[in-house]
Amino acid sequence: MRALQVLMLHGINHNMFGKRDPAQYGTITLAEIDQQLQTLGRELNAEVTSFQTNAESEMCERIHAAFQDGTDAVLINAGAWTHYSYGIRDALAILTVPVVELHMSNIHAREPFRHTSVFADIVKGQICGFGVDSYLLALRAAVSAVRASA
Template identity: 85%
Template sequence: MKTFVMLHGINHNMFGKRDPAQYGTVTLAEIDSKLQALGRELGVQVESFQTNSEADMCERIHQAFTDNVDGVLINAGAWTHYSYGIRDALAILTVPVVEIHMSNIHAREAFRHQSVFAEIVKGQICGFGVDSYLLGLRAAVSAAG
């Protein structure tokens, strides 16, 4: 069975509590549950990981490489806009990587318009709330063949 890793970044453990105007009231557990359900429907396994530590995120990306996963989805939160360490870790991967954001980062503050991951990911999906994750999983599964 193909395996995909969903990487949740900084502050995502606070989904459902922080800034409901941007992120709604859905919790991280609910997002992961929806991804698990879609994974079953698509016949793939989805492993989710969340951290507020940039080092731990890089270590989990390295583990995805070692484990030969079939694809990676990442919503790195604010790290998207400045973490060259996470970018370099993602660049090690040889599988499709899909960048995901619940909000439309291009319609928000100017600093959010730039993604340091954009040049190395297969694609970006943003602005569709929880559906961004589901669309991202579908895209990653399709890209992985």
């Protein structure tokens, strides 16, 4: 069986994980998160490709590429874009594969503006509040969704 192709999209400011607001995000770095995803991906027979940008247009371009490149599932932690980027939402809506939204912090227990996700109605599901485990749970959910639809 071929390995599933999973795209992990990291949003704005995520390159600062490990330095930024450790009370919310801990001290884990983006590289360490990606390493944990790679390790779990091997266990699940899924190849995880990670992409991070602080430019909304680059995020949309990468999502467009995923529509054409054989990606089987998409994980997205868009950071603050989650709450207002209709451009990213519209790009995600083009996809025909499972999309799982995730957040390290519990966005519903934070500032009121973070309680709304403009992606909520187009993603397969959301996982939030479990720190780095949110990423790992999202990968498991995405792989399960792809296999259930096969």
